[in-house]
Amino acid sequence: MIEKEFIFNYPLAAELIKNGKVSWQSPSNIALVKYWGKTEPQIPKNTSISFTLSNCFTTTSLIYIPKKAPSKTVDFKVIFEGKENEAFKPKIKSFFERIAVYVPFIQNYEFEIHTQNSFPHSSGIASSASGMSALALCLMSIEKNLNPETSETYFLKKASFLSRLGSGSACRSVEGPLVVWGKHPNIYGSNDQYGIKYPADLHPVFETFQDCILLVDRGVKQVSSTVGHGLMTDHPFAEARFKQAQDHIVKMIEVLKKGDLDTFVEIVEKEALSLHAMMMSSDPYFMLMKPNTLKIIEKIWNFRKKSKTHICFTLDAGANVHILYPDKDKELVNNFIINDLIGLCDNNQYIYDEAGLGASPL
Numbered sequence: 001m002i003e004k005e006f007i008f009n010y011p012l013a014a015e016l017i018k019n020g021k022v023s024w025q026s027p028s029n030i031a032l033v034k035y036w037g038k039t040e041p042q043i044p045k046n047t048s049i050s051f052t053l054s055n056c057f058t059t060t061s062l063i064y065i066p067k068k069a070p071s072k073t074v075d076f077k078v079i080f081e082g083k084e085n086e087a088f089k090p091k092i093k094s095f096f097e098r099i100a101v102y103v104p105f106i107q108n109y110e111f112e113i114h115t116q117n118s119f120p121h122s123s124g125i126a127s128s129a130s131g132m133s134a135l136a137l138c139l140m141s142i143e144k145n146l147n148p149e150t151s152e153t154y155f156l157k158k159a160s161f162l163s164r165l166g167s168g169s170a171c172r173s174v175e176g177p178l179v180v181w182g183k184h185p186n187i188y189g190s191n192d193q194y195g196i197k198y199p200a201d202l203h204p205v206f207e208t209f210q211d212c213i214l215l216v217d218r219g220v221k222q223v224s225s226t227v228g229h230g231l232m233t234d235h236p237f238a239e240a241r242f243k244q245a246q247d248h249i250v251k252m253i254e255v256l257k258k259g260d261l262d263t264f265v266e267i268v269e270k271e272a273l274s275l276h277a278m279m280m281s282s283d284p285y286f287m288l289m290k291p292n293t294l295k296i297i298e299k300i301w302n303f304r305k306k307s308k309t310h311i312c313f314t315l316d317a318g319a320n321v322h323i324l325y326p327d328k329d330k331e332l333v334n335n336f337i338i339n340d341l342i343g344l345c346d347n348n349q350y351i352y353d354e355a356g357l358g359a360s361p362l
């Protein structure tokens, strides 16, 4: 059992339980082959692979103060962008409950979680990947203070493992520029418990890949990703979808090795549309794309034909469009975005981002 390796069982000397503060910055990520469908506890039904981003990140400081007497509860306050926030508490509470077996020392402290995002609040950009991974990394810094023998490799592995228990895709935010999560026979070391840095040959074009995020709709999603994953359980196309993702990974390995951008574009767009096709054929069905999502996609297709660039789109569980393109096409694509696409965004909002190397301590 891989999980056993993550249970903290270092003797906890009383003098080590003192107060302190740890801080991490952790980025968001964008999947190329998507994770949609899981079993308990956050075990993915298929392998996924993502670019770790750079500019969209969460910064979290965790202040920890020893409790007067240890108890089974985890006591904490959340301060989001400088203000106490009650709305985030239930998700963090269940995260703490879920991970207590692996980091039992959390029951010795009261916590203050100070957190903020680099991207605008309610922009439709999910902050669960960056937020949960930043918090998991802070907990690992406490673990390392308690057990200085913790190795760098174990630290990152367990941070990803804990992140996954907070939000599945969060386990892909710890390292970069490409991370794989979910067991695949063709990727050495891949597993369902934590994300690993893509271990095979990677063409340099993918180290500097660009991602411009077009903020199409800032509204609250009508269906959460938790509900969406759940609807894959009895989905009539589920097995075919999981097989499609596994097959896409096989093709993607060759693409990433050779820098084959034509096939890259094809797989990435097929993945985005398959994800949304699953939503549109769930019971009950739902749709997260908006009219402007489709308008943007059509414009991207026309521009790609005309410009002969390797621009493509992908989508998360929402209406926003991620435009992916190689660094060398930056100027041409950025002009296209400004001239033709910004007008289709909510309040003309967009964010330039690019592949990044993962989280960093502050």
Ligand code: PMV
Pocket (backbone or CB within 6 Å): 030, 031, 033, 034, 035, 036, 048, 126, 128, 167, 168, 169, 170, 225, 226, 229, 275, 316, 317
């Ligand atoms: O990590 P969750 O449970 O929010 O699921 C994320 C799912 C997608 O963003 C739609 C796809 C992915 O692989 O990131």
